[in-house]
Amino acid sequence: MKHEAPAWLADLQARFGGAIRTPLDRATGTLTAATHAYDEEIARETRAERLAVYNRQYWFRLFDVMHRAFPLTTRLFGAWAFNEHAARFLIARPPRSWDVDRVPDGFDAFLATTHPAGPHVEAARIDAAYRDVFRAPEVTPYRPTRDDAATLLDAQLVPSPAVAIVEEHSALVELRRAILDRPADARVDAPPSHDDVRSWVIVRGEEATATLPLERREAELLRLLADAPIRHALARLEATCTDEERATLPNQTRAWLARSVQLGLWISRR
Amino acid sequence: MADASSKIDRGAIGVGLRVEHYPYVFDRWPDVDFFEVISENFLEPAPTQRRRLERVRARYPIVLHGVGLNLLGHAPLDEKYLDALCRLADELDAPYVTDHLCWTGAHGVSHHDLLPTPYVPELVEVAAERASHVQKRLGRPFGIENLSSYVTFERSTMTEWEFYSAVVREAGCWSLFDVNNVYVSSQNHGFDPDAYLAAIDFSRVLEVHVAGHTREANGTIVDTHDHAVADAVWALYARAWKLGGPFPTLLEWDARIPTMPELLAEAAKAKEARA
Numbered sequence: 001m002k003h004e005a006p007a008w009l010a011d012l013q014a015r016f017g018g019a020i021r022t023p024l025d026r027a028t029g030t031l032t033a034a035t036h037a038y039d040e041e042i043a044r045e046t047r048a049e050r051l052a053v054y055n056r057q058y059w060f061r062l063f064d065v066m067h068r069a070f071p072l073t074t075r076l077f078g079a080w081a082f083n084e085h086a087a088r089f090l091i092a093r094p095p096r097s098w099d100v101d102r103v104p105d106g107f108d109a110f111l112a113t114t115h116p117a118g119p120h121v122e123a124a125r126i127d128a129a130y131r132d133v134f135r136a137p138e139v140t141p142y143r144p145t146r147d148d149a150a151t152l153l154d155a156q157l158v159p160s161p162a163v164a165i166v167e168e169h170s171a172l173v174e175l176r177r178a179i180l181d182r183p184a185d186a187r188v189d190a191p192p193s194h195d196d197v198r199s200w201v202i203v204r205g206e207e208a209t210a211t212l213p214l215e216r217r218e219a220e221l222l223r224l225l226a227d228a229p230i231r232h233a234l235a236r237l238e239a240t241c242t243d244e245e246r247a248t249l250p251n252q253t254r255a256w257l258a259r260s261v262q263l264g265l266w267i268s269r270r
Numbered sequence: 271m272a273d274a275s276s277k278i279d280r281g282a283i284g285v286g287l288r289v290e291h292y293p294y295v296f297d298r299w300p301d302v303d304f305f306e307v308i309s310e311n312f313l314e315p316a317p318t319q320r321r322r323l324e325r326v327r328a329r330y331p332i333v334l335h336g337v338g339l340n341l342l343g344h345a346p347l348d349e350k351y352l353d354a355l356c357r358l359a360d361e362l363d364a365p366y367v368t369d370h371l372c373w374t375g376a377h378g379v380s381h382h383d384l385l386p387t388p389y390v391p392e393l394v395e396v397a398a399e400r401a402s403h404v405q406k407r408l409g410r411p412f413g414i415e416n417l418s419s420y421v422t423f424e425r426s427t428m429t430e431w432e433f434y435s436a437v438v439r440e441a442g443c444w445s446l447f448d449v450n451n452v453y454v455s456s457q458n459h460g461f462d463p464d465a466y467l468a469a470i471d472f473s474r475v476l477e478v479h480v481a482g483h484t485r486e487a488n489g490t491i492v493d494t495h496d497h498a499v500a501d502a503v504w505a506l507y508a509r510a511w512k513l514g515g516p517f518p519t520l521l522e523w524d525a526r527i528p529t530m531p532e533l534l535a536e537a538a539k540a541k542e543a544r545a
Contacts, residue, residue, distance in 0.1 A: 001346065001403070003395040008425075009387065010344035013376035020381060050420040050458070053492055057383055095380045098338030098351055099310055103382070138317040162317075207318065 020054040021094065023087055062090055062103055069104035070127040072176040073111070076120050078187030085111060104131070119190035123172050129164035130176075133204045136161035141264030148269070153231045155269040162204040163265045165214065165222055169193050173200050173211060203263050212263070217245065218256045222265065230257075277331050277365035278304050278477075280516040284333075285530075285537050286523060292322050294530040299329060302534065306477075306520050309336040309367070313354040323362070332362050333477070333520075335446070336369035338380070339404065341397050341414070342387045343373040352407050359408055366476050368413035368446040369404075371397060371434055384417055388425035389433035398440035405443050413446035413476040414438055416466075418454040418483075418493035430455060431469035438474055445470065447517075448479035449507045450499065454491045463506055472514020480507055480540065481522040496525035498536050508543040515544060 066086040067074045074082045089110045095103045108128035112121050139160050144152060166173065171191040179188070199219030203210045214222070217237065224233035234253055241249055260266065278284075282303035287295070294300070305326060312323055312334075326332065338351065359367050372384040387393055397414075405412035416434045428436070438445050447470055456463040482497030499507075499521070507519075521537040528536070 001399055003399045004346075005342075005344040005396050006392055009342075009393070010376070012387075012423075012425075013344050013373060013385075016385065017376050017379055017381060020383070020385075021379070049488055050490060053420040053486075053490060054383060054385065057492075058381055061382055095382060096378060098340070098348070098375070098380055099314060100380075100382045101311075134318065135316045138320075204318070206321075 016054075019051055020058045021091075022055060023091065024056065024059050026084070059087070061100075062086070062095070065100055065103050066090075066107065069101075069131055070107060070124055071179055072123040072127050072172060073120060075179050075184075075186075075188045076123050076190055079185055081187075085115065088114065101135075119170055119172060122168060122170075123176075123190075126166050126168065126172055126176060129166045129202055130209065133162055133164050133202050133209060136204065139267045142261070142266040142268050144261065144269075152269070154229050156229045157225050157266040158268045158270060159226045160265055160267045163263075164202045165219060166200050166202065167197050167219075168200070169197055177211070201263065201265070203265070210263075215256075217241070217249075217252065218259075221253060221256055222260060225260070277363075278333070278518050280518060282518040283537050283540050284518065284520045285533050286335075286520065287326065287332075288524065288527055289319075290527045291530050291533070292326075295326060296322075298530075300530060300534060302330060304331040304333060304365075304518070304520075306333045306335045306522075309334040309355055309358065309369075310338045312358055313351070327362050331365055334359055334362070334364045334367045335415075336367065337382075337384065338374055339369040340374045341369060341371060341400055341404075342393060343375055345376070347400055347403065352404065356407055356409075359410060364410065366411040366413055366444065367404075367408050368415055368476065370415045370417055371437055372417045386417055386419040386421065386423075388423035389428040389430055390425060391428065391436075394428075394433060394436045394440060397437045398443075401437065401441035401443045405441070411444050411476055413444040414441070415446040415448055415479065416451050418448070418451035418458075420458055420490060420492070422459055429461070429465075429469075430459075431466040435469050435471065439471070443474075444476040445474050446477050446479065447475050447510070448481070449510055450479065450481040450483060450503045451493060453500070453503045453506050454483050454493045457491045464509065467506070467510055467513055470510075470514065472510075472517065475514060475517045477518045477520055478507065478510060479520055479522055480504070494525060495522050499539065504539060504543045507540065511544045 063083050063086055067079065067082070077085065086107070089107050092110065093106065108124035111124045115121055139162050141160065142157065170193045175188065175191055196216065199214040199216070201212050201214055201222070203212070221233060221237050224236050228236065237253070238246060238249060284302060284304035284306055287305040287307050307323065312319065315323070323332070336355065340348065355367065370384045373387060374381055374384065401412060401414055414437060416430070452463045452466045456466065480499045480503060481493070481495045482499055484492050484494040484497060486492060519540045521533065523533055
């Protein structure tokens with residue numbers, strides 16, 4: 001390019017950008033623009049309250065993106081408290097991409113480091129799993145052939161990026177479904193804890209995403225299969241089972257493996 | 271370079287396609303001349319989004335409207351972004367591609383907003399050279415949209431319409447002329463919107479945008495795209511049509527999104543305004 005942007009433009013954009021990224025004031029109980037932030041270059045008559053429009057737009061747009069990406073987490077916290085966490089995240093990791101849908105990337109991990117373990121952090125992990133599944137690239141599910149049969153036990157299956165397995169200590173997945181069916185703003189309480197951890201598999205289909213419950217041992221097997229060849233995964237699972245479970249395990253593992261292939265949980269073998 | 275009007279009739283009326291509309295579109299295939307989509311939503315799309323867009327493209331022309339080019343950012347254009355935009359435009363066989371005369375990001379941070387700069391000849395050269403480069407890379411008409419804004423700068427030495435017209439002319443590009451943006455800025459900054467209209471070379475206008483806005487308690491008008499088009503904007507549109515019509519017209523509605531029939535009814539008001 002023959003014409004480079006002048007140095008003053010970089011300075012102006014640094015100051016303007018800094019002003020509009022100034023966190024909104026929460027002191028009054030509503031989110032108000034930081035109208036004290038202004039730039040000397042902005043014409044006096046349009047300075048403070050007009051810059052406030054950009055200040056509000058920046059934050060409300062990003063909060064909206066965060067709410068849409070983390071609907072369950074938002075409702076568990078309530079929008080007001082959620083926005084406080086979101087603001088901390090956005091200050092620590094301001095948007096870098098032209099793709100606004102990438103703004104929430106990493107919020108679940110961030111929350112896990114800034115908020116005590118519990119339903120909110122678990123909810124963020126579940127919301128993030130749905131995002132990841134939805135955004136995963138197009139994949140072709142692995143369908144074993146007859147020729148594969150002889151060597152399959154020693155192969156390791158490669159998980160599909162369009163699939164996620166999530167754990168919950170309370171009925172958060174069902175709550176998420178109910179929240180999406182009946183959108184509202186009010187905070188909701190976390191459901192009571194389950195007696196045991198429960199697992200779900202989230203699978204993206206052609207037009208919709210399915211969420212299916214997993215039996216405890218089935219979930220364990222799927223996790224083991226993602227890390228080890230089938231033979232080793234089966235052996236590790238068996239090692240943790242009771243004698244009673246071992247009696248039915250061969251039939252069950254065959255059924256679970258068949259179901260996992262039918263659902264398209266794998267994209268290849270190695 | 272393809273003729274800008276080769277795929278969309280000059281009198282065409284289109285609407286912005288948003289995710290909320292897909293069920294209706296796939297069920298009814300409404301009578302719409304063309305759809306416009308936000309480019310960035312499809313540059314790295316989820317497969318589901320992409321399949322939906324392909325279904326729509328099979329029946330309607332789709333034009334690409336970007337919000338992330340950062341034409342007036344201090345940093346050079348992002349060529350990887352342009353690579354992706356070119357691929358998408360080719361895949362959709364988009365009649366044309368548009369984005370805004372603004373900056374969106376600086377110093378590595380994207381603000382996801384359309385931000386103004388001072389209006390000075392020095393920046394006309396920068397923007398025009400970049401826009402020309404974009405059009406060459408796209409291999410199809412590239413339209414530059416005028417901005418709505420809430421602040422002005424002490425450094426400006428040109429009016430907004432002088433700045434905008436100069437960039438379009440010197441770039442050899444096209445205009446995406448947004449009459450709502452002219453109205454919003456004219457109210458916020460106290461200029462005559464008809465002076466803006468008079469400066470537009472309508473032979474270079476690819477498309478005209480109309481949209482709704484919101485007037486805040488302090489009188490500032492914000493370009494919210496969450497209401498029906500204001501009567502004053504339809505009146506300005508009518509004057510633009512009289513000056514430079516015909517041109518394809520598109521209704522943008524991005525928040526509090528109405529049903530597709532309501533959206534189409536609003537867009538159809540363009541026909542009344544042309545009468």
